[in-house]
Amino acid sequence: MxxxxxxxxxxxxxxxxxxxxxxxxxxxxxxxxxxxxxxxxxxxxxxxxxxxxxxxxxxxxxxxxxxxxxxxxxxxxxxxxxxxxxxxxxxxxxxxxxxxxxIITTTVDSVKKRGFKKIGLLCTSGTARTGLYQKALEENGMECIFPVGEEQKLVDAMIYDGVKANNLNYDIKPVENLLAKMQSQGAEAFILGCTEVPLAVEMYHLKGVFIDATDxxxxxxxxxxxxx
Missing domain, CATH: 3.40.50.1860 (Rossmann fold)
Structure with a gap:
């Protein structure tokens, strides 16, 4: 091996x-x-x-x-x-x-094989700014839905103030509302595009169709x- x-x-x-x-x-x-x-x-x-x-x-x-x-x-x-x-x-x-x-290539390949057309992206503002996932998804015929502005700050806060700070009592309700909004915009599933986000899903019991990039x-x- x-x-x-x-x-x-x-x-x-x-x-x-x-x-x-x-x-x-x-x-x-x-x-x-x-x-x-x-x-x-x-x-x-x-x-x-x-x-x-x-x-x-x-x-x-x-x-x-x-x-x-x-x-x-x-x-x-x-x-x-x-x-x-x-x-x-x-x-x-x-x-x-x-x-x-x-991790970008392997995740997008998996999303494509599953047949999704509109994908929500949960990641850091840094990853969002690079456009790595957005570009890879678009090149493979998929639309990427992702938070911007204050909504992206909610994801960043969950990552930094929640997971990285090991804060089990973090108020996750704003992120839950964001996921519901992205679903209403057509997101069929969500890429967990930060290695802390799968931990957040587990820590805060988030619900949704998730594609874990770490997995x-x-x-x-x-x-x-x-x-x-």
């Missing part, structure tokens, strides 16, 4: 969630049948959204340092436990000797790790 390298720490619980989903997606009866993984839990990677908004330093040096540690440790390919970080991949890929599996990345990583 190939060894999976994970650039983590963005945030730490999202990294644990990705590893858990890889383990759960692996058909294994013993420890030895599970896929070897290396996690670089680099909590010093600067905030990706702030960097995209021009409000903080670039995360590229720390992301590249993590990738190089994973390469040196024997990883055969890399995945990242952060959607927003994929915006910076073009700066990193030319300096790597092993491939990176994209999709885990499945793709397992498939590649077991490929001949």
């Amino acid at each position: 190939k060894r999976i390298g994970i650039i983590g720490g963005m945030g730490p619980m999202a990294s644990v969630d990705l590893m858990k989903k890889i383990i759960l997606a692996t058909d294994a009866a013993t420890d030895q049948e599970h896929i070897p993984m290396l996690l670089d839990n680099n909590t010093q990677v600067p905030d990706r959204t702030k960097a995209i908004m021009g409000q903080g330093p670039s995360p590229v040096p720390e992301m590249l340092a993590s990738a190089k540690r994973l390469e040196a440790g024997g990883a055969d390919f890399i995945i990242m436990a952060c959607n927003t970080a994929h915006y910076f991949l073009p700066e990193i890929l030319p300096k790597l000797n092993i491939p990176v599996v994209s 999709e990345l885990a499945l793709a990583a397992v498939k590649l790790a077991k490929a001949d």
Whole structure:
């Protein structure tokens, strides 16, 4: 089996969630049948959204340092436990000797196979601003419905003030109202396009048809790790 390298720490619980989903997606009866993984839990990677908004330093040096540690440790390919970080991949890929599996590509491929035409996107304002998901969905013949302005701030607040702060008492009602509005606009399902959003769904018991980008990345990583 190939060894999976994970650039983590963005945030730490999202990294644990990705590893858990890889383990759960692996058909294994013993420890030895599970896929070897290396996690670089680099909590010093600067905030990706702030960097995209021009409000903080670039995360590229720390992301590249993590990738190089994973390469040196024997990883055969890399995945990242952060959607927003994929915006910076073009700066990193030319300096790597092993491939990176994209959470964006794997998620959009899964959405297309399921036959959805209008998709809601729940992500950070940084990911929304990059247009990564919107462009990929449109190129595959799907319409993307996503919050803007104050409504996007509701999603950001859930991520930063709720999940990242481990706030179990966070008031989720405004986000529930937002999901209902996006459904009324035609959203058939929602991409959980931030690795903290699946955690929010679990923590706050959100309801809807959800496509967990972390799940999709885990499945793709397992498939590649077991490929001949």
